[in-house]
Every structure is written in structure tokens, then in C-alpha cells.
Amino acid sequence: MKFFFFQRKMCRLSHLHSQMLLLAGVVSALPLARLPDLLTLLRLKDAIGYTLDLKPSQIPHEEAGQGLFLCGEANVGAVIAIYPGIIYSPAYYRYIPGYPRVDAQNPYLITRYDGTVINAQPWGSGWDTRELWDGLTLPEIMPNSKGAEKGSDQFWKLLSKPMDNKRGGSGSEMLERRNPLALAHFANHPAKGMVPNVMICPYDFPLTEKDMRPYIPNISFGNAEEVNMRRFGSFWFKWGSGSGSSTPVLKTLALVATRAICDEEVLLNYRLSNSKRRPVWYSPVDEEEDRRRWS
Numbered sequence: 001m002k003f004f005f006f007q008r009k010m011c012r013l014s015h016l017h018s019q020m021l022l023l024a025g026v027v028s029a030l031p032l033a034r035l036p037d038l039l040t041l042l043r044l045k046d047a048i049g050y051t052l053d054l055k056p057s058q059i060p061h062e063e064a065g066q067g068l069f070l071c072g073e074a075n076v077g078a079v080i081a082i083y084p085g086i087i088y089s090p091a092y093y094r095y096i097p098g099y100p101r102v103d104a105q106n107p108y109l110i111t112r113y114d115g116t117v118i119n120a121q122p123w124g125s126g127w128d129t130r131e132l133w134d135g136l137t138l139p140e141i142m143p144n145s146k147g148a149e150k151g152s153d154q155f156w157k158l159l160s161k162p163m164d165n166k167r168g169g170s171g172s173e174m175l176e177r178r179n180p181l182a183l184a185h186f187a188n189h190p191a192k193g194m195v196p197n198v199m200i201c202p203y204d205f206p207l208t209e210k211d212m213r214p215y216i217p218n219i220s221f222g223n224a225e226e227v228n229m230r231r232f233g234s235f236w237f238k239w240g241s242g243s244g245s246s247t248p249v250l251k252t253l254a255l256v257a258t259r260a261i262c263d264e265e266v267l268l269n270y271r272l273s274n275s276k277r278r279p280v281w282y283s284p285v286d287e288e289e290d291r292r293r294w295s
Contacts, residue, residue: 016079016254016256019078020082023049023079024212034248038223040180045071048078049072050227051070051079051180053067053069053071059190064188067186068081069264073262074262075257079255080266081184082217082255083118083252083254084126084185085118085119086182086220087219088222089222096109096117097119110253113202114251118252119135120185122136122198124176126182127178129178130178130214131177132172132173133173133174166184174213176217187268188265190283195285196258196267196285200254201253201255202252203253204249207248208247220250269289
């Protein structure tokens with residue numbers, strides 16, 4: 001139940017920026033053991049007011065699988081979790097495993113408003129140590145639903161064939177794989193009669209502080225130089241070179257609370273296309289909103 005797209009949401013970027021830096025700083029200060037222990041979780045809860053946990057979802061459907069739960073309290077506007085994994089710009093769609101039907105066996109893909117795709121499947125639920133991570137090894141995780149039922153054929157069209165994932169090169173970064181906040185990809189879509197309590201916010205994480213880098217749970221696929229892409233209908237085309245910004249960034253995503261949350265499951269409106277056959281577990285939160293998203 002994790003494959004979905006979202007249009008741009010307006011966030012208070014300065015507030016989001018300060019929270020993301022705060023969360024990265026909090027995680028960097030935790031005395032992380034090989035596995036997160038009770039003391040670590042208590043210190044995290046004391047610092048930000050909550051921790052995250054994975055356990056059976058409360059969604060009444062057999063394909064709901066694991067859900068993401070917030071333990072503690074978070075205010076409206078709080079950053080709840082970070083979406084981990086490999087970042088693909090439109091120039092590298094062909095390298096996404098399974099292209100062009102990338103969602104057939106992978107329910108852990110998400111797309112930003114600018115077309116950037118994040119694949120959280122290689123991240124899984126993290127690991128028990130800090131490691132040099134390249135995202136090439138898939139963990140043994142159980143998807144929450146059959147990916148073949150989901151997705152948009154139109155979005156993935158490019159005028160070429162799929163390419164070998166290793167050719168583009170995602171590089172390697174020393175990342176803290178025990179990051180207790182890198183679990184956004186486990187948030188479920190609410191069942192009928194339930195209301196989402198988080199929304200997606202894009203965030204460009206500046207790579208200006210070297211010591212903070214291990215606590216950003218993402219790596220970029222492809223060359224370091226950014227390639228500009230423009231969309232015409234269902235297709236993406238190269239359009240010049242990078243943006244020219246002197247500050248390197250990682251184009252990430254965060255879940256932000258839309259209301260106060262207290263000891264409950266984190267729920268996110270997937271907003272699947274109403275022009276396609278949607279999976280049986282999907283109950284629209286707002287049909288008009290879905291229609292506007294895909295019109």
C-alpha cells in the first residue's frame with residue numbers, strides 16, 4: 001500500500017528546515033547500540049516528544065501489513081518521519097529497477113512535485129550499524145500489498161529502453177542505518193471513515209555540514225552534476241545542465257503532521273489516480289482532490 005504520487009504542498013520551509021536539522025542533530029547525538037535499545041528510544045522521546053514503531057496496522061484489510069505508529073505526542077506541523085532510500089532525478093528513470101513498470105514489484109516508491117523519485121525498498125527497515133551504503137542490496141522485507149495493482153503507466157514513459165542499474169552508479173555514502181526516523185515509507189493509507197494525520201513535504205537537504213551527512217538516509221543515483229529535465233505531456237526531456245546552485249543538496253521528503261498526533265498510527269492520503277483501476281484496499285479520502293491531482 002505504498003506506491004503513490006503527490007503534488008507540491010505548501011510548507012513553511014524555514015520551519016521545516018530547522019526541524020530537519022534538529023532531528024538530524026538529535027539522532028547524531030544518540031548513543032546508538034547495534035540495535036536501538038530502550039534507553040536510546042527514551043532519549044529520543046525526551047528530545048522530540050515521540051518515537052516511531054513498526055507493528056501490525058490497524059487498517060482492517062488483509063494487505064495492510066505493517067503500519068507506522070507514533071509513540072508519544074507530536075504537534076501540528078511537526079516533522080514525523082523521513083523517507084529514506086535512493087533518489088532518482090527524471091534523467092535516471094531508466095535505471096530504476098523494473099523500468100518501465102517499476103511499481104510491479106516495488107510498493108516503496110514515491111515522487112516529489114519536481115519529478116524526483118525516491119526508492120525506499122533497498123533501505124527496508126534499516127540495519128543494525130553504520131555502514132558504507134550503496135543501495136544495491138535489497139533487504140528481505142514484506143511489501144504491504146501486491147504492487148502489480150498500482151501505479152501510473154503514463155508517468156514512467158521515456159523514449160528509451162531500461163538500463164542496467166549499475167551503469168549509472170549511485171555511489172556510496174557512510175550512513176547511519178539505525179536512524180530511528182527513517183520509516184516514512186511504512187505509513188499506510190487510511191481506511192474508509194478514517195482521516196489522514198500527515199502530509200508529504202519536499203525538502204532539499206543542504207549538504208553543507210559534513211558531520212551531519214550520515215544522518216540523512218538518502219543517496220543520489222547518477223552523476224553529482226544535476227541534469228535539468230522538462231516534462232511535455234507524459235514525457236521527460238533533458239533541458240540543459242544543472243541549476244547552477246553552489247550548495248549541493250539532497251532532494252528528500254518528510255512526513256509532516258496535519259494535526260496533533262498522540263499514540264496512534266500514522267496515516268497518509270496516497271491520492272491514487274481515479275482514471276486507473278485502483279486496488280481493493282484503496283478508499284478515497286477526497287474524490288475531488290484525487291481528480292484535481294490527476295487532471
